[in-house]
Amino acid sequence: MSTVTDNKPQDPMVPNELSVPKPIKPWKATPKQLLPDFLGAISAVIASLMVVAVSPMAGALGFILTFIVVSVVTAASISWIRQDRKAAANSVSTIVIYLLAAFVLLPVVSIIFEIIRKGAPGLSIGMFFDDMSVTSSDAPLNEGGLLHALVGSLYVVALATIVSIPIGILTALYLTEVKGKAEGTVRFFVQAMSGVPSIVAGLFIYAVWMITLGGTYSTAAGSLSLSILMIPTVARTAEEVLKLIPTDLREAGLALGATQWKTVTLVVIPAARSGLITAVILGTARVAGETAPLLLTIGGNDAMNWNPFSGNNSALPFYVWKNFGIGTEIGADRAWAGIFVLMIVIMVFFTLARVLGNKKG
Amino acid sequence: MSIIENPSQTEGPKPRTITSESRFSDRVFRVVVSSGGFISLVVLGLISLFLLYEGLSIFRSEGLGFVTSFEWIAESIENGTEASYGIGAMLYGTLVTGFIGLFFGFPLALGAALFLSYYAPEWMKKPMVLVVDVMAAIPSLVFGLWGYYVLMPQAEEWAKLINKYFGFIPIFSMPGDYFTRSPFIAGLVLAIMIIPIITSISREVFAQTPLDRIQAAYALGATRWSMIRAVVIPYGKGGVIGGAMLGLGRAIGETVAVYTVLNLVYDIRPEILLSAGGSVASLIVTKFGEATAPELKALMAAGFVLFVVTLAVNFLANLIINRTVRKG
Numbered sequence: 001m002s003t004v005t006d007n008k009p010q011d012p013m014v015p016n017e018l019s020v021p022k023p024i025k026p027w028k029a030t031p032k033q034l035l036p037d038f039l040g041a042i043s044a045v046i047a048s049l050m051v052v053a054v055s056p057m058a059g060a061l062g063f064i065l066t067f068i069v070v071s072v073v074t075a076a077s078i079s080w081i082r083q084d085r086k087a088a089a090n091s092v093s094t095i096v097i098y099l100l101a102a103f104v105l106l107p108v109v110s111i112i113f114e115i116i117r118k119g120a121p122g123l124s125i126g127m128f129f130d131d132m133s134v135t136s137s138d139a140p141l142n143e144g145g146l147l148h149a150l151v152g153s154l155y156v157v158a159l160a161t162i163v164s165i166p167i168g169i170l171t172a173l174y175l176t177e178v179k180g181k182a183e184g185t186v187r188f189f190v191q192a193m194s195g196v197p198s199i200v201a202g203l204f205i206y207a208v209w210m211i212t213l214g215g216t217y218s219t220a221a222g223s224l225s226l227s228i229l230m231i232p233t234v235a236r237t238a239e240e241v242l243k244l245i246p247t248d249l250r251e252a253g254l255a256l257g258a259t260q261w262k263t264v265t266l267v268v269i270p271a272a273r274s275g276l277i278t279a280v281i282l283g284t285a286r287v288a289g290e291t292a293p294l295l296l297t298i299g300g301n302d303a304m305n306w307n308p309f310s311g312n313n314s315a316l317p318f319y320v321w322k323n324f325g326i327g328t329e330i331g332a333d334r335a336w337a338g339i340f341v342l343m344i345v346i347m348v349f350f351t352l353a354r355v356l357g358n359k360k361g
Numbered sequence: 362m363s364i365i366e367n368p369s370q371t372e373g374p375k376p377r378t379i380t381s382e383s384r385f386s387d388r389v390f391r392v393v394v395s396s397g398g399f400i401s402l403v404v405l406g407l408i409s410l411f412l413l414y415e416g417l418s419i420f421r422s423e424g425l426g427f428v429t430s431f432e433w434i435a436e437s438i439e440n441g442t443e444a445s446y447g448i449g450a451m452l453y454g455t456l457v458t459g460f461i462g463l464f465f466g467f468p469l470a471l472g473a474a475l476f477l478s479y480y481a482p483e484w485m486k487k488p489m490v491l492v493v494d495v496m497a498a499i500p501s502l503v504f505g506l507w508g509y510y511v512l513m514p515q516a517e518e519w520a521k522l523i524n525k526y527f528g529f530i531p532i533f534s535m536p537g538d539y540f541t542r543s544p545f546i547a548g549l550v551l552a553i554m555i556i557p558i559i560t561s562i563s564r565e566v567f568a569q570t571p572l573d574r575i576q577a578a579y580a581l582g583a584t585r586w587s588m589i590r591a592v593v594i595p596y597g598k599g600g601v602i603g604g605a606m607l608g609l610g611r612a613i614g615e616t617v618a619v620y621t622v623l624n625l626v627y628d629i630r631p632e633i634l635l636s637a638g639g640s641v642a643s644l645i646v647t648k649f650g651e652a653t654a655p656e657l658k659a660l661m662a663a664g665f666v667l668f669v670v671t672l673a674v675n676f677l678a679n680l681i682i683n684r685t686v687r688k689g
Contacts, residue, residue, distance in 0.1 A: 061518075090584035097480055100472020101489065104560070107553045108496050111507045118510075170397020178394050186398050188679060193401045195607065195675035196668070197614025198501075199642045200408065203664040207411040228404060235401070260383070261390035289500020292616040292642070296649060317502050321617075324506065339503055350498050 040078045044071035071095060112343075119340025122333040133303035137326050137334075146338055148304045149319035152219070153345065156298065156315050157288050159223035159308060160230055165280055167227075168234025172279075175235075176242040177250075177264055187239075194232035201228040202293030209297070217299025219308040222315070225293035234283040241275030242268065278357040285349035289342060291317035316342040408668060416662025419446055419655075428452060428666060431627050433644070435656045446659040448666065453629050454544065454639020455667075458619060459612040461548025461633060462555055466612075467605050470556045474563035474601075479585060479593070497557035505621030508550035513622065516546045520634045532633050539636035542624035547638060550618050555608035562604030566597040566686055600685035606678035614671045616642035641667045 048066040072092050079087040127145030135144030174180060175187055205225040209215040245268055253263030269276065299312030300322060316338055323335035383391070413420075420427060423446055430447025477489055520540045527533045570593050578588040619640045625647060626637035645660050645667075652660055 086584055086587055090586040093586040093589075094480065097472045097476050100469050101476035101481070104469050104473040104496075104556055105489070105492055107507075107512075108492050108499075110511060111499060111503065114507055114511050115503070167397055167400050170394050171401060173394045174398025178391055178398070180391075180395055180398070182399070186402065188676075188683075189402045189405055191679045192672055192675050193405055195610045195614070195671055195678075196405075196408070197616065197642055197671050199616040199645050200412070200614070200664050200668045200671075203645065203661060204408045204411055207415050207661060208407075211415065212411070228408075231401060231404075259387045259390075261386045264390070285498055289498075289502060291500065291502040292646060295646060317500065320502060320506075324621075335506070339506065342500065343503065346498055346500065347495075350495070 036078050036082065037075075040074045041071065044074045047074070068099060115336070115340055115343055118333075118336035122337025123340060127337065131303050137323070138328055138330055141330060141333055141337075146316070146319055146334075146341060148301060149314045149316045149338065150341060150345075151304055152298070152301070152313045153288065153315040153317070153342070155306075155308075155313065156219055156222045156226060156294070157284050159219060160226035160287060161280060161284055163223060163227040164230040164234050164283055168231050168279070168283065169238050169276060171231070171235035172238035172242055173264065175239045177260070177268065190232050190235050193228075194236065196228065197292075198229055198290050199292040199296070201225045202296035204228070205293070206296045216310055217297065217312045218310055219298060219305070219313040222294050222298035222313065223308070225297045226287040226290060229290060229293070230283040230287045233286045234279050237279035237282050238272075238276055241272050241279060244275070245271050274356050278353045281349050281353040281356065285346050285353060288346050288349060289317055291321055294318050295321065316345065405672075409665065412661050412665035412668060415658055416665050419659045419662040423447065423662075427662060431629065433627050433648075433659075435648075435653055444655055444659075446656075446662070448641055448644065448663050450627050450629050451625075451639040451641045451644045451663070452666070452670075454623075454625075455613055455641050455670075457633065458544045458547045458551060458623065458638060458640060459609050461544060462551030462612040463605060463609050464552075465549060466552030466555045466608060467559060469552065470559035470604075470608070471563055471601065473556065473560045474567060475589065475593075477560070477564055478567040479589060493557050493560050496553075497561075501554065501615060501618040502621075504550055504554050505618035508546065508618060508622045512549060513541055513546055516549055517541055520545055524634055532631055534632055535634055536632065537635070540634060542622060542636045542638075544623065544633045544638035547619050547623040547640075548633075550622050551612040551615060554615065554618060555611050558611060559601075559604045559608040562607060562682060563597070563601050566600030566604070566682075567593055569600075569686055570596050597685070599681050603678045603681035603685065606674055606681065610671050610674040610678060613674065614642060614667065616640075616646055619643045620646050 044067065048063060048070045051066045051070065052063050072095055075091040075095055076088040079091040122141055124142060124145075126142060128147055128150070130143075130145030131148035132144045132146075133148070171186065171190060175183055175190075180186075202225045205221050205228070209221040209224070210217075215221060249267050249271060250263055253267040254260070258266070294315050294317060298315060298318065300318050301312040301314045305311045305313045320335045320338040320342065323331040323338065325331075423430070426447055428447075429449045430445070431450040432445045432447050433451075434443075434445045473489070473493065477486060481489060517540045520543065523533055523545075524535045524540070528535065574592045574596070575588060578592050583591060620643040623638045623640055623643060624636045625639060625643055627639070628637065629639075630637045641663050645663055648656060648660055
């Protein structure tokens with residue numbers, strides 16, 4: 001990085017537009033100042049290797065634990081000797097916070113790695129074109145497929161989206177445009193609704209759809225249970241988006257004599273369009289992997305079922321769940337392949353939401 | 362309604378009526394939007410109403426015993442056993458795993474939030490935020506299966522180590538040799554699952570810390586850590602606690618991940634490393650498949666209790682967060 005020496009002396013009276021002096025960063029540590037830290041880190045590695053070699057602690061876990069302790073002690077003593085107790089506390093906390101952040105990354109990396117490693121053996125092109133209707137669960141992996149689950153998943157989520165979009169966006173409009181008397185209460189309840197456990201959403205739909213209305217397991221019931229989980233996500237994200245639309249736009253609309261209805265539909269919503277789409281996609285990403293409510297509502301199926309109101313249907317999480325439940329090696333392979341596909345579906349939604357969300361206008 | 366009348370009765374355009382009353386289309390718009398806005402309230406009300414109604418007979422017959430007793434015996438006509446439903450052990454187990462999750466997840470999430478707000482170099486921030494967002498998007502089923510197949514073999518060894526060195530403390534003692542599927546491991550999985558929400562709330566809170574106070578602390582010669590201790594933590598304490606409670610609410614309601622990892626036992630055991638725990642949500646999934654009609658009612662009642670507990674935790678958490686983080 002730039003150091004003080006880069007700053008060539010210049011006559012301040014003669015403004016030279018071509019050679020703008022590089023900004024100096026006197027607060028940045030020079031290599032010389034970094035040297036003790038660097039040496040400390042190396043000695044910490046060596047010391048912990050030595051400790052692990054002579055002590056009963058073995059393996060990676062032993063090394064990591066020893067390294068944490070040794071590096072904290074080294075850093076603390078270096079700062080204490082060079083400066084004071086406060087500097088020692090500062091360097092210890094810096095190390096601890098870097099470690100905590102690293103530990104947060106660890107499980108995500110491991111999960112993605114394992115999904116790829118365990119999901120790959122079960123993957124094949126054929127599984128996207130076949131279902132399990134004529135294949136027994138212990139048939140080899142090249143027979144059968146998860147087409148029914150993939151289609152079922154997209155079907156359930158699409159229906160849930162159709163239910164959630166109007167409700168979610170109306171809620172967001174109520175919070176940002178109408179600003180009624182109950183604004184605070186509604187916002188509070190939307191927040192509370194996003195904390196509803198998924199299993200409770202499933203139980204509720206079961207109580208309404210199956211027990212009270214006498215319905216059967218069906219795609220529609222599954223979609224309704226998912227939309228309970230989706231509405232708050234859509235509403236909250238859409239509210240954030242609508243809040244970003246400048247008030248000037250609304251006032252301009254009203255000043256031109258438009259009604260509020262016209263202003264919202266012709267000015268506010270078009271201005272927020274990409275953000276609102278992001279809100280909806282985030283909602284779908286949130287519910288696409290939900291398992292618990294589907295276990296109680298769609299019943300599971302080995303073939304496709306296009307009738308939303310009657311008959312069981314399957315979904316990717318259900319497929320994964322079912323194949324793990326079988327408990328055989330092949331079942332587990334199928335399930336991991338299902339997880340792989342499920343994660344790809346979710347990541348597609350997720351990436352779409354991010355790309356659209358970052359695009360302005 | 363006020364009408365301005367033109368005093369001169371000459372020819373010309375009739376002055377238009379100026380009124381403060383909203384037009385018809387706007388009234389319709391407001392009614393439609395408002396009714397849409399109230400749907401979340403209605404849904405929450407309906408959830409509690411339906412679950413309470415379905416579970417009412419169980420609440421009547423079991424009384425307070427439903428949340429205190431440990432037995433879950435479905436009625437069986439052949440054996441002549443009388444039904445008895447109690448979710449005491451499950452409720453206790455839910456709280457235990459939830460708090461274990463919080464114990465591990467909270468420091469990690471707080472560390473990650475502090476890292477992102479005050480420590481991370483610029484180039485590291487975006488990827489790290491992305492990772493935390495991806496973490497929030499991973500379905501609980503995936504966490505559960507990862508926990509079962511990948512984490513559990515590792516965590517079993519950690520549990521053995523804890524038991525070896527801290528076994529004299531009652532909660533770490535071990536009556537047998539059953540280290541798998543314990544509340545400890547379920548708690549570890551939950552810890553990972555609640556990290557994203559606590560991290561994002563904490564970051565939101567830290568972002569509100571007044572910059573002038575941060576700079577004042579630095580100007581007075583504070584190190585980064587003393588600045589955080591003196592300014593950031595006192596300022597954001599409430600919001601961070603609220604975020605932790607939201608995480609706890611998540612952990613309490615978690616179903617599939619806990620079901621996959623935890624071994625359900627209808628008993629309250631103090632040993633967290635033992636392969637015996639409880640979870641109301643997992644109980645519902647376990648029993649739902651082959652439930653008889655009365656047992657189904659009991660499951661509805663259990664769902665109602667779970668709903669009320671999570672709602673209470675969430676309400677409290679949101680109250681704290683809204684009070685700390687001034688929104689809008």
